[in-house]
Amino acid sequence: MSFLKSIFDKPWDYQGEDPGLTGTEIAEGLHPKRIALRMFLAVVFVVFMLFIVAYYIRMDLEDWRPMPEPTLLWINTLLLFFCSIVMQWTRGAARLSEQNKVKWGMVVAGAFTMAFIYGQVSAWEELNNAGYFLASNPANSFFYLLTGLHGLHILGGLWVWTRSTFKVWSGTEVKAIRLSVELCAAYWHFLLLVWLVLFALLSYT
Amino acid sequence: MAFVVALVFLVIFSVGFHFWSPWWLTDIASNWGSIDNTILITFWVTGFVFVVLNGFMAYCIYKYRYDKNRKAVYEPENHKLEIWLTVFTAIGVAAMLAPGLVVWADFVTVPEDAHEVEVVGQQWKWSYRYPGADGVMGTAGNEYVSASNPLGVNPDDPFAQDDIVVEAKEMHLPLNEPVHILMRSKDVLHDYAVAQFRVKMDMVPGTVTYIWLEPTVAGRYDILCEEFCGLGHFVMRGTVVVEEREDYDAWLATQTTFAQTQAVAAGNAQAGQGTYAVCAACHGQNGEGNVALNSPKIAGQEDWYIRQQIEYYKLGARGTHPDDIYGAQMAPMAAILVNDQAINNVTAYIDTLPDVNAPETVIGNLAVGADLYQGKCSVCHGKEGQGRWGVHAPRLAGMTDWYLVRQLQNFKQGVRGTHPEDQLGYQMTHMVSALADDEAINDVVAYINTLQ
Amino acid sequence: MAYIPIADQTDEMHDPQSFITKYIWSQDHKVIAIQYGGIAILVGLLALVLSVLMRLQLGFPDTFAFIDPADYYQYVTMHGMIMVVYLLTALFLGGFGNYLIPLQIGARDMVFPFLNMLSVWVYLLSVIILIASFFITGGPAGSGWTLYPPQAITEGTPGSDGGIILMLASLAVFIVAFTMGGLNYVTTVLQARTRGMTMMRMPLSVWGIFVATILGLFAFPALFVSAVMMFFDKMLGTSFFMPAMVSLGETLEHTGGSPVLFQHLFWFFGHPEVYIVALPAFGLVSDILSCHARKNIFGYRMMVWAIIAIGGLSFIVWAHHMYVSGMNPYFGFFFAFTTLIIAVPTAIKVYNWVLTLWEGNIRLTVPMLFACGFIFTFIHGGLTGIFLGNVTVDLPLSDTYFVIAHFHMVMGVSPVLVLFAALYHWYPKVTGKMFNVTLGKIHFWATFFGTYAIYLPMHYLGIMGLPRRYYTMGTTDFLPDSAQTLNANITLAAIWVALFQLIFVYNMITSLWKGKKADPNPWEATSLEWQTPDNPPCHGNWGAELPTVHRWAYEYSVPGVKADFVPQNMPAEDVETIDGTPYKGHDG
DSSP: OOHHHHTTOOGGGOOSOOGGGOOSEEEGGGOHHHHHHHHHHHHHHHHHHHHHHHHHHHHTSTTOOOOOOOTHHHHHHHHHHHHHHHHHHHHHHHHTTOHHHHHHHHHHHHHHHHHHHHHHHHHHHHHHHTTOOTTTOHHHHHHHHHHHHHHHHHHHHHHHHHHHHHHHHTTOOHHHHHHHHHHHHHHHHHHHHHHHHHHHHHHHO | OHHHHHHHHHHHHHHHHHHHOSOOOOOOOBSTHHHHHHHHHHHHHHHHHHHHHHHHHHHHHHHTBOOTTOOOOOOSOOHHHHHHHHHHHHHHHHHHHHHHHHHHHHHHSOOTTOEEEEEEEETTEEEEEEOTTTTOOOOBOGGGOBTTBTTOBOTTOGGGTTOEEEOSSEEEEETTOOEEEEEEESSSOEEEEOGGGOOEEEEOTTSOEEEEEOBOSOEEEEEEEOSOOSTTGGGOEEEEEEEOHHHHHHHHHTSOBHHHHHHSOOOOHHHHHHHHHHHHHHHOTTSOOBGGGTBOOOTTSOHHHHHHHHHHHHHTSSSOSTTOHHHHHHHHHHTTOOSHHHHHHHHHHHHHSOOOOOOOOOOOOHHHHHHHIIIIIHHHHOTTSOOBGGGTBOOOTTSOHHHHHHHHHHHHHTSSSOSTTOTTHHHHHHHGGGOOSHHHHHHHHHHHHTOO | OOEEESTTOOTTOOOOOSHIIIIISOOOHHHHHHHHHHHHHHHHHHHHHHHHHHHHHHHSTTTOTTOOHHHHHHHHHHHHHIIIIIIIIIIIIIIIIHHHHHHHHTOSSOSOHHHHHHHHHHHHHHHHHHHHGGGSTTOBOOSOTTOOTTGGGSTTSTTTTHHHHHHHHHHHHHHHHHHHHHHHHHHHHHHOOOTTOOGGGSOHHHHHHHHHHHHHHHHHHHHHHHHHHHHHHHHHOOOSSOOSOEETTEEOSOOSOOHHHHHHHHHHHHHHHHHHHHHHHHHHHHHHHHHHTTSOOTTHHHHHHHHHHHHHHGGGOGGGGOTTTTSOTTHHHHHHHHHHHHHHHHHHHHHHHHHHHTTOOBOOOHHHHHHHHHHHHHHHHHHHHHHHHSHHHHHHHTTBHHHHHHHIIIIIIHHHHHHHHHHHHHHHHHHSBOOOHHHHHHHHHHHHHHHHHHHHHHHHHHHHTOBSSOSOOOOOSSOOHHHHHHHHHHHHHHHHHHHHHHHHHHHHHHHHHHSOBOOSSTTOOOSGGGGOSSSSOOTTSSTTSOOOOOSOTTOBSOTTBSSSBOOTTOOGGGOOBTTOOOOOOSOO
8 A cells, every 4th residue: 555545545435444554553674663764864864965965066166175085085985884794794693583693793893883983083184184174175174074974973873783782792682682783784774875975975076 | 703704804904904005115216117017916816815715714604603403514525626726726826927937037137238336235334336437347356355445346457447436325326227236245145125126136245146227217215235134234224326327427427446546645644743733733732632622532543434534524424414513613624634645644643643541521330331332332343342444433442432422412313424425424323223312322431431 | 474563562651650750751742742832832932022022122113222233133033033943843743743643643652752752851952052042141143043144153243152053053952852753753653553544544633743744854954954064164164154255344264155055055944844834733723624613624635635745845945035145046937936836735725724614514612713813814924925936026025024924924823823723622632621711712812813913014014115124214215104103003913912822821821720621522523632531641542442443534514423523433333323324424
């Protein structure tokens, strides 16, 4: 029953509870937390899209001076890519309820993520030392702003990650945190996607 | 049933208000009668809908008022009716939109024979620039702005040299000639609006915006800033004078070119010393002022301010109001300074005088004064009362307080700042409206005394 | 595939134990709704006081020494921002959204009660930050609620130091609160409807709130983005929006930024924001009209489609706020076109409200008076919107009193009348007590006439060219003295309206004690919230078993049925028909 089809219903034309249309019981794949996460990621996506639009508009003005991207960013990208792969692997393990694999999968993914954050901060330092300050040019401002926000977004994810990892290490059954692990995986894929878009934007302009 | 009566009453009242209201569009003074037509089309279409819909609602509420023996009609929808209503609405909307778009196409297309004028906005006044003899407007930008080049004209641009710079409240336009008005801002957003012209546009720092129009009625019209631009938004006013071509040309001929404004040599203090002897008679050897002679302290005052006031006295913009007795004494003195060079020399000499704070004579409530000063005055005159050239606000701290009191009273009573040639004083006439009475004036001046 | 019951889930239901968990750190959507509503109304009253101060200055310039220009612009700014964001958005979505969504779709609570609780406390934090700006040196922001740079953060504007920073911070915090609430509302509507409650059986209130929440989730990011960038410009010296400029004689460090970019971002939020407020109002008023007219809402499907269409279109009309902003003037063609398209679904909604009254059986109760008053003011405000949406007509009218009159009519008075209608309508359900009807009627008449007396004349001042945001007009060559007289009278009307709001506050508070005990379904309404086993509904809303829905929410005056309404959850066999035959719906 698609949404589009349903809004052509004439609700006064039928009586009774019509269980085919009920929302009381829903497939587990559509757990409210999943819906909420999708909505949230959509909102974050809009935030980044708007920044990107602003970036393009600002780029056309005459004082824009492109800034070089440190090669470190390629390594960071690779790190984040690994995070995503490990998360996906952990997710598979969680489905099969393999406690140990989930334990270590979460830790490794977290470690890669922190390495990514460390890498990003190092990239900032490198640029700052080379004289590319936040306020010296709009291209620089956007670079720091976008990478910074992406970093904050990661920190938000790490908070959920910490809770799930703590739980799985303290002996909670995998079944109980399977949803969290799956949501974490989705979140990390999104992080990677956003980063790839941002990185492409920053590199090619 | 009171509600039905109320609805009918409000509809009749609204229609009646429209017909009896003395408040309506001002008499148009430009070619944009087509804009008025779009307003009128929209007004009559929407007015009709307003009366019909509300009338129908009143009828329904009356006809179908509650009756416990009756049942409402069950009618979930009526597709045919809804489609008709949609179609009619769409046609009505299109009828209002189409003329609007046609007129807008006119508005964005500037006629080729339009002559150019530039309007420059800043907090909180207008300035203007005309292209000069070569008919080409030189380039300009905020990066060139300085005290001696307030409009930021590019000094290296050969086309800019003959541009006519009008640092005044008033601009002139020739009658019945299309004009392409280019707009720049030195600081924040402003909006050039003349009610009788109908068209307006924001001025955006960093870009040049435009409107075009053809003035069709000679006269003087108020220019208002209609985009909020900070504390002094409401004092940002100007005047546009629409006149016959000859009068316009004559006015333009009296204005100075950009090159001329840059050519006046810096003042020579030694040359000014001789001239100052005349001033010293009243203002004192050291420019300290003399209350007995009603002469304020001038030592330490900003030179651009002194220069400007001398010019006003020469022009008659100050010292000519019948109630300005003390100003009348100054007017003939200013005439001694024959040209800009002489004025510059004497202000240069005044700059060298020792700056000693004037004695305090005014007593007032400091707490009230502080509140008044920091809320109203400090944004232009500075938090320390030090003055600011950018907004043409003189220094107040350490100057003669009784003089400040008198000038505030003059502004309030319209003795000062109302002369059309006084291009900046008008701002003060609006600002002092916030000082309710003499007590408030004393309070604020007493507070200014503490800023030293 | 495994199925889990959502609407009835109890694992996340925290039964309140003590006073604190029951009323302070409550996770019950009804308590949270009241908290949201209470905070919003309090801060709204503050904004009302600010508007009166503002009107005093405009009506009687040179009279009130304590209002200086800086104060005046600060009142203007705070009044606007509070009313639009902290009152209307919060009260419609945080207040009514929270209260009505679970009750009208038959859920026990929101799907994320803890997040819901966080939402209200974060909202309170944003309000505290905003109010704190009144107490810092320099005072609150005075840049106008649109916060246009460069002036919002340069020295010539009151509150451009601390005030604007607190304003931006408060907005960012508000957006966090809204997002937490919004995710909740959307997910709850999608996932927690009770058995039989299809999307098209939902009352229009839920539709309005649902679509408005989605708009909010995607529109507030634009405000967030512009606030972050402006914060960087102010605090870190970047030049996103800040061009090279000479501020009060001082050349600033900024170069090359685009103030118009800010406006695009701001209005990309700002226009949907209008509908974030309007759509819930449309929904609530539809339900109130239908119930008190004892007739089904006319053209339910059209109403739903119109809500969705308006919501979608609202994202492609933003630049009609910017016709004279100095953006590329060719944009004017596009945005005038899209803007006037919106007039069509909006007009359909108005027609359907009026057609709901047609052949109805109208009870002019207090909520109904407010709802009908809304139709009048909304017609007025909607029609003047056609002036401003049409790019050419907007030229002389933009930035004048006409704009003020228009948006106060359509976005101030109209939603507020709906708020009053809704507050009176659901008061018996929320509190279990009946309000004082006489006071309610006095409140209606004073507000309805008073607001019209304020805003009708304002249109004419605007047509004449009276600019907005002028501390004092002084003398001009085109405004007659009578304009000032009119302005003074508008101020008197404003004071009148403000005073009569005290009656409303008094009525709402004293009826809690003095009010008669209310019938569980005093308006004989069909939707689920009126069918709760307890009145007011207790924690968990439905007692042991969730209701089952058998029909849509507008089964009023069905032919052949004894009563003039059939509740949504009443099984067909329980419906008493006139001829005793089993009930099959209106046409079978």
